[in-house]
Amino acid sequence: MTVEPFAGVPVTDYDAALAWYEKLLGAPPAFLPNGTEAVWGLGEGRWIYIEVRPGHAGHAMHTLFADDFDARLARIAERGLEPARREAYENGVRKAVFRDPDGNEIGFGGDPL
Template identity: 65%
Template sequence: MALDLYAGIPVADYPAALKWYEQLLGSPPTFVASDTEAVWELAEHRSLFIEHLPEKAGNALHTVFVDDFDTLVAQIAERGLAPAERETYANGVRKAVYRDPEGNEIGFGGAPLQG
């Protein structure tokens, strides 16, 4: 079964959100769909977008699992953002949670430490 994902994040202050997500994700959007929507392709057929929807802003909850959790968290820190929370679950899976200025939550998860 083919899988495509187009996950949205509603924002009230689009220009500020655009800068913050560029800092979090480490690049400008893959494409700008309109004056109020920007899209980052995280992997083939898997995209994250922000859209100016003030009435819904601040309520997104997304978690993206990555192969190299430690490297990603370090790269984000080099760009000036620190996780609001860090968790390690009973099975060893780790998660770093970032919150944009409007309260939307983007988490990155990774496999347990080896060794």
């Protein structure tokens, strides 16, 4: 069985969210299905999208694991975004949490140093 995540993030302001996610992900969307959604490919069969859904905005919590954790955070910082918080767990795994304009949490996880 193949499982391919298509993770949604509800937002209130399409233009503000589009600009923010382009900074976070470092690229424009892979495709725009309509005037209220934008979709980014994160890798083979892995997707994240924003959708204007004001009544649900601000409640998403997604963590993306990256093997280039430090380099990825440095590139995101170069584009003007800093994590809202950083975490380190007892097993050494690290996490940086970003908050979009609606307060949705998009975290990046990485292996120990």
